[in-house]
Amino acid sequence: MSKDDARLERLQGMLRQRGIILPAFDLYGGAKGLYDFGPVGGRLRSRLNQVWLDHWLSLGNVVEISCPTVTPYEVLEASGHVGEFSDFMTVCGQCDEASRADTLLEGYHPNPDALAKAELQSLLEEVNPECPSCSSRDWSEIIAQNLMFSTTIGQGSEGFMRPETAQGMFTSFPALYRHFRERLPFGAVQVGKGYRNEISPRQGMIRLREFNMAELEYFIDPNEPLEHDFSSWSSKIFNLVDGEGTLHSMSLAQAVEKELIRHATVGYFMGKTYDFLVGIGIDSSRLRFRQHAADEMAHYASDCWDAEIEGSYGWIECVGIAHRGCYDLEAHEKATGKTLRARREFSEPKIVEIDGWTIDGGVAGPAFRADAGQVKTIVESFESSVEFPADITLSDGRVVTVQSEHVKRVQKTVKETGEWFIPHVVEPAFGIDRILWHVIDHAFEETEKAGEPYRMLKLADSIAPIDVAILPLFEKDGMDELALELHQRCCQKAGIVSLYDGSGSIGKRYARADEVGVPICVTVDHQSVEDRTVTIRNRDDGSQTRISMDELPFL
RNA sequence: GCGAGCGUAGUGUAGUGGUUAUCACCGGGCGUUGCCAACGCCUGAACCCGGGUUCGAGUCCCGGCGCUCGCACCA
Structure with missing residues (x-):
């Protein structure tokens, strides 16, 4: 080790x-x-x-x-997670080692990661690569392993x-x-x-x-x-x-x-x-x-x-x-048909001249019935120079003739002041x-104290789980009551977490407080009972100062 | 998922077939002590789970679960 x-x-x-x-x-x-x-x-x-x-x-x-x-x-289908958030695994028939199919095929395709399952399967069968751990060539069928619950x-x-x-x-x-x-x-x-x-x-x-x-x-x-x-x-x-x-x-x-x-x-x-x-x-x-x-x-x-x-x-x-x-945003737009865009105004409006055709709904509608919508789309794509009657081909291959009474000339000037776009x-x-782990890892300090190993978490004040420990030197002669009173006051302060600890020797309590990263310990001693002053002990250097308990900085 | 190693109090451990499971720290209570894991007395706490072998299993075998490492993946 x-x-x-x-x-x-x-x-x-x-x-x-x-x-x-x-x-x-x-x-x-x-x-x-x-x-x-x-x-x-x-x-x-x-x-x-x-x-x-x-x-x-x-x-x-x-x-x-x-x-x-x-x-x-x-939602997760649209975002690509259903399709992409999975590994395609295959198992070696000889040594039972599981491998990712795309990893095995890296040398045989520019980007095997992008292949669909069926394509990957056929490429695997075609190439039949060596097993990286036992060198045999005997692969099971690919299993999609989705990483979502x-x-x-x-x-x-x-x-x-x-x-x-x-x-x-x-x-x-x-x-x-x-x-x-x-x-x-x-x-x-x-x-x-x-x-x-x-x-x-x-x-x-x-x-x-x-x-x-x-x-x-x-x-x-x-x-x-x-x-x-x-x-x-x-x-x-x-x-x-x-x-x-x-x-x-x-x-x-x-x-x-x-x-x-x-x-x-x-x-x-x-x-x-x-x-x-x-x-x-x-x-x-x-x-x-x-x-x-x-x-x-x-x-x-x-x-x-x-x-x-x-x-x-x-x-x-x-x-x-x-x-x-x-x-x-584009993926969710496509999946839902809704608009997920922002508007960008042009510095100068764009003037667009439109000169073309559209259908006369009152005439073309009854004439083309179900096909009227398609006819309209096609007619609107025509240049202004097209002459009617004209034959057009529908998507299923039928040809219909559009007469001049079916259409109207469109001539207008449109001012576009901006456009819609998909934000990045x-x-x-x-x-x-992971961050919390490393914070702890970096805060963990091992030293020695009187020959004994000594541990502490030097956590930043902003994240320390306990702000202050209130410790009566002994739980008697009024020190315990005073300490409890102070503890209650601290706890009532919004955002402050106080720990009362009256168990074990004072040194042991400091040590426990250091292990959970309490930045300061307040000790209530005999003098506290006389004049309501307490000592404040700093975690990182062990220094102590005496101060009136009504003037604690965090209260 | 596969392979290797491991799994005993809160923590770290001893125990390789024999009956009350070791030790230390630890936790709690009381006493003592005038501030950095002090001391005394008392006390609390464990064999990962389930099957099997055996007269007897913490110990051997099988399965599960978990931990560590490798393959793999990722914030």
């Missing part, structure tokens, strides 16, 4: 014992890929969510929404648990567009659960079947480059790994200018992401951004940068910042559990 593995095990043991992160349904033997946030972890998670929300809402043109996790089949809605309609929160924001586009008075750019954020029925969840909190995600969908006009202020990062050098794996160390503004980052808004959100992660305690030296290679991109993305954080499991993708283009979307998507 390596040194890091041993540290990881000690950390996980501590997290279980202190009620931060525990295996879910442990009582029943546990359930793979599912975790509980315990009495301390629950608060930690909600704090992190709140800091995340505040961070993005501060942009000023972003709103928070909340959509269902249960999602109708059609199926469910039934009501009596019989099919649905899924959402694999991402994003679709709810796309389907809410009309309400968002109205809310923002039909002016781009704007965004919507959502924090909530997502579900992926992973074949094999691994690495603790890193790959889960139910997980917390936080996503921003930022809608922009692709024709109007946005002005983004990169000045706050001007002196920061970012670690940027491009699609070929080459590391570039430069400022964000430079990277955008050199088009290493292809879109300024993506670059801007990378900066905002950096601020968020470092703000909650991620070690900036163990943070980098990596661009997806073309073949690595999700089915909806046209450019994507991941924020990767280094921790006990190596470099892990914790945030994906994707340029989704108009993919999603830039999406920063955060894996909250």
Whole structure:
């Protein structure tokens, strides 16, 4: 076992014992890929969510929404998840090793990932590749393994648990567009659960079947480059790994200018992401951004940068910042026939001369009956120079003759002041559990105290699950009453979580508080009973100061 | 899903067929102690689940569940 593995095990043991992160349904033997946030972890998670929300809402043109996790089949069919969000697996008949069919066929097709199941099956049979583990050539039929959790809605309609929160924001586009008075750019954020029925969840909190995600969908006009202020990062050098794996160390503004980052808004959100992660305690030296290679991109993305954080499991993708283009809104438009567009006014109105034909409904209607609609479409496509009577061919091959009394000349001037277009979307998507894991990993500090191992979580104040621990030096002589009174006062303060601990020696209580990352401990001692002063102990350096208990900074 | 290893109190562990399952930390109570895991006494807590072999199973066998690693996938 390596040194890091041993540290990881000690950390996980501590997290279980202190009620931060525990295996879910442990009582029943546990359930793979599912975790509980315990009495301390629950608060930690909600704090992190709140800091995340505040961070993005501060942009000023972003709103928070909340959509269902249960999602109708059609929505995820339109978004491409039903078709794309699956792996096609095949099993070796000799060694039982399961492989992805598209991976096996990589050398035989430019993009096997894009093939439909039947095409993939026939290509597999044609090529019959070697098994990577036993070199035989004996493959089972391909099985589609969809990564979404199926469910039934009501009596019989099919649905899924959402694999991402994003679709709810796309389907809410009309309400968002109205809310923002039909002016781009704007965004919507959502924090909530997502579900992926992973074949094999691994690495603790890193790959889960139910997980917390936080996503921003930022809608922009692709024709109007946005002005983004990169000045706050001007002196920061970012670690940027491009699609070929080459590391570039430069400022964000430079990277955008050199088009290493292809879109300024993506670059801007990378900066905002950096601020968020470092703000909650991620070690900036163990943070980098990596661009997806073309073949690595999700089915909806046209450019994507991941924020990767280094921790006990190596470099892990914790945030994906994707340029989704108009993919999603267009897909939902096509599926529903509804308009999911924004209006762009021209700087100068366009004058369009229309000179052509249309049908005279009163005459052509009775004459062509069911075909009248088709006749109209065809006639309206004619140049003004066409002469009637004219023979036209309908879609089923029949030929009808259009007489001059069936048609009318159309001549008008139309002024177009703008046009409708499908907005593009830039999406920063955060894996909250992965981030939380790395926050803990980076905050976990092992030292020694009097020869004994000593552990603490140096969590940022903004996410610490417990703000203050109130400790009576002894539970007697009035110290316990005074401490309880103070504890009650703290708890009544909105946003403050206080922990009362009167059990064990004072040193032991400090140690326990340090393990759950309480930034300050307030100790009520004999002098407190005399003059209502208390000592405040700082977690990170152990320093203590005495102060009147009525003047505590957070009250 | 397949292969390999593993599964004993809250945590970390000892126990390789023999009856009251080890040790430490831990949790609780009382006492003591004037502030960094102190001490004393008392006390709490476990063999993952189910089948099998055996006179007897924590220990051996089979199946399930879970954990770790590899293949694979991803926020």
